[in-house]
Amino acid sequence: MSLPKTMKAVVIAGKGGPEVLQLQDMPLPQPAPGEVLIKVAAAGVNRPDVLQRQGSYPPPKGHSELPGLEVSGVIAGLGDGVQRFSQGDEVLALLSGGGYAEYAVAPELCCIKKAEALSFVEAAAIPETFFTVWHNVFERGGLKSGEKFLVHGGTSGIGVTAIQLAKAFGAYVLTTVGSDEKCEAARALGADVAINYRTQDFAKVIKTETDGHGVDVILDIVGGDYIEKNIRSLAEDGRLVSIGFQNGSTATIDFMRVMLKRLTITGSTLRIRSNEFKGHIARAIEEKVLPLIVAGKIKVPIDGTFPLDRAGEAHARMESSSHIGKIVLTVA
The missing domain is CATH 3.40.50.720 (NAD(P)-binding Rossmann-like Domain)
Structure with a gap:
């Protein structure tokens, strides 16, 4: 898969209201050992993203400053030592940041293979919650x-x-x-x-x-x-x-x-926990929860979707507290 050198991503241009979310060109992230590079199809919007934008929930040291804690998409690159996945696999992933972008890196341990029955929008709404x-x-x-x-x-x-x-x-x-x-x-x-x-x-x-x-x-x-x-x-x-x-x-x-x-x-708070700990939860979700979602016994309610360049509107929707279910950004 041929990869670009840059990508579009939503940055937090100073703490404040939804208007500080701006779409900019950024260098393509590179997967470290044990990580995968995901071509993002959709990214979930969560309350911690709002808090980060407001300046009260900074990302863990050494992690992406971009907002976004969950994505779905297609694996476009592999870091050294990755064993569970291959290029082209469709996955959903829990991140420590960086999801509001065309590409994101995620620990292999925090990825789950996407079931065919799930849309990318539904899959992106699963990991964080x-x-x-x-x-x-x-x-x-x-x-x-x-x-x-x-x-x-x-x-x-x-x-x-x-x-x-x-x-x-x-x-x-x-x-x-x-x-x-x-x-x-x-x-x-x-x-x-x-x-x-x-x-x-x-x-x-x-x-x-x-x-x-x-x-x-x-x-x-x-x-x-x-x-x-x-x-x-x-x-x-x-x-x-x-x-x-x-x-x-x-x-x-x-x-x-x-x-x-x-x-x-x-x-507890999940964002600062180790990849190994998050991987333990991922395996439990794979075994005990994903089959219930695929069978339709548990739904993934979607309140609405917004394109990546309208991330500010997605945040305004969340802050209105009028939503029912998940808000998701779609990436062309």
Whole structure:
């Protein structure tokens, strides 16, 4: 495959609003040992991309300064030592950055072969949310069949993924969303209870829906004043997993409640973890989740697509919080 020396890529031209995302010519990245070069077909848009643009979520040292944590496409080049893939293979990949571009490099360990049944747009919407949800809900949170599970932001990329995965593995699923329309969308994805947080107190609804027992696992992307309510909403031996702080990362909580109910409070961020760790999650997704997606038992809801040169519009859509599902950039 003949490769160009340059490519089009979206750069963050100073922290600020969506308008700081600009399409520019950049040198073609070169795959290091253990990495592959991907000709990008589509790139997922995620909340961390917005935070990076705003200046509050810098990439790990030594990684691409370009935004974009997930892509799908065709392998166009191989670094030394790559064994799992060949040129021409269609893949989806989790990145530490660099996805908003015509070409991107990814660790071989963090790539998954794309199933023929998936479009490139659907494939690009999988890595960031599915890796994140799998690790935090099932590995850190230890969610089991028959348990009760709450996810906040049920129509976000994380939310639509968490609802479906939890339901597919036998949990009773509750979620919070910001409108009655989103309640309907969440229930259509499998949520047993959808709570409009603008008109209802989710802690009170959960108390009623669980006969006062609470839920076993909570996945929280909100933080702030939700943290104390989460603790009140957990059952004995419940687990709170925090992965985002849209309302802030600090709160005042009563640790006596934590002690008496034997609660576990944990959290994680995926971007800074090692390639080996991410590879462990990739293999779990390949084995336990991808077959459910291919079979149609789990969907990859797409809110909308934008061409690469309209990345700013994609960010504005995400910041409006009106989206239901994933937002994806397409690369010609």
